[in-house]
Amino acid sequence: MGWTKTMSEATDQDFEDDPLDLSKYPYLGAPDALVIAASDGNGRLVDHLLKSGHDINFRDDEGRTALYVAVDETYYGLAIYLLEHGADPNIPDNEGDFPLDIAKYSHLYRRSNDTEMVDALMKAGGKCKDGPSAREPLDDKIYDGFAHASAMKTLFSLIDKAKKD
Numbered sequence: 001m002g003w004t005k006t007m008s009e010a011t012d013q014d015f016e017d018d019p020l021d022l023s024k025y026p027y028l029g030a031p032d033a034l035v036i037a038a039s040d041g042n043g044r045l046v047d048h049l050l051k052s053g054h055d056i057n058f059r060d061d062e063g064r065t066a067l068y069v070a071v072d073e074t075y076y077g078l079a080i081y082l083l084e085h086g087a088d089p090n091i092p093d094n095e096g097d098f099p100l101d102i103a104k105y106s107h108l109y110r111r112s113n114d115t116e117m118v119d120a121l122m123k124a125g126g127k128c129k130d131g132p133s134a135r136e137p138l139d140d141k142i143y144d145g146f147a148h149a150s151a152m153k154t155l156f157s158l159i160d161k162a163k164k165d
Contacts, residue, residue: 089125
């Protein structure tokens with residue numbers, strides 16, 4: 001399932017006639033079941049586990065929460081769902097990285113101009129290990145670079161289109 005919808009929309013609409021087969025998930029009794037489900041991008045199981053009382057901010061052996069792994073695996077719809085249901089964006093992993101650190105550097109790695117996850121984490125009060133938000137001076141240069149790259153992409157697209165006409 002893609003994450004173009006928000007998790008709440010997907011939960012309300014897509015799962016009504018398709019019951020969740022819990023026998024497929026032998027780890028359901030494990031304390032880190034929610035983190036495992038989030039790392040698999042299994043929104044239905046995440047929803048079930050939250051409704052069953054699992055701790056949304058549980059940390060696995062590496063200190064990662066369900067929110068952290070959803071961001072790390074780029075399941076942004078799932079990450080936003082977790083934020084909407086009370087996930088704390090300010091729980092670092094054992095190395096001191098916060099979900100916002102992971103989100104902003106994943107954008108650099110993928111050379112993406114999509115800042116939706118960074119924006120959602122910042123709106124939720126997320127912080128980085130090197131400051132209160134992703135909008136540090138160095139990060140402003142990074143975001144300026146994204147804007148420049150996007151403008152160049154648009155310019156090249158227009159040039160290509162003009163050549164075809």
